[in-house]
Ligand SMILES: Nc1ncnc2c1ncn2[C@@H]1O[C@H](COP(=O)(O)OP(=O)(O)OP(=O)(O)O)[C@@H](O)[C@H]1O
């Protein structure tokens with residue numbers, strides 16, 4: 001049964017656990033996202049369960065136990081393409097475009113799962129332009145630079161017109177100016193389309209610059225959650241995440 005809290009929140013996760021053999025990649029993770037908060041960051045040491053959370057949220061893996069309710073819909077046992085149709089799209093930590101398709105076709109095939117051919121073409125052209133990939137539309141994605149591969153990954157996810165976009169370290173390995181450019185475009189698109197973003201990121205500067213709220217994971221558990229500065233100043237977070245005990 002869906003409770004009142006689950007109905008009014010954007011996303012409600014209850015006691016989500018993901019086990020890989022003896023490893024609890026997520027250990028009873030619970031959190032409610034208000035509809036009001038549009039940009040949340042997730043940080044945590046390597047192996048703390050961040051990507052696992054995205055994989056389970058997007059239906060790529062099934063939880064061992066727990067519940068996921070998105071905009072009043074129980075998505076816990078839905079398949080990934082069904083979850084995408086409900087409005088959740090993700091990027092992959094390691095970009096994985098279809099290399100048998102062109103850059104344009106990668107975005108177009110994603111859009112086509114949701115809209116007509118004409119609209120899919122318009123959407124693809126629009127996003128490629130916004131991410132400055134329009135002049136590279138007909139090349140193979142394997143020829144793209146790292147930053148362009150990341151942009152293609154975001155354009156592909158956005159082409160499915162999500163209500164919630166999950167970004168898994170899309171800024172990793174980018175130069176400061178590239179980080180700023182990518183954040184600016186994502187921010188513009190978010191403002192225009194009013195979707196929610198949850199962003200896994202190791203770049204604290206980007207988190208501070210972009211996010212309204214933060215979730216901190218350690219060993220599959222949430223150790224802090226709330227306003228960014230409050231979480232970053234939390235003693236447990238400083239100890240676990242930065243090694244700083246002062
Ligand atoms: N398919 C899998 N099989 C077995 N163990 C896995 C699998 N996927 C993840 N794990 C383990 O689950 C834990 C969490 O992994 P996860 O990829 O979610 O971490 P992460 O926080 O995204 O780390 P990183 O910052 O390095 O990307 C790690 O111990 C990892 O080794």
Ligand SMILES: [Mg+2]
Pocket residue numbers: 050051052093
């Ligand atoms: Mg990861």
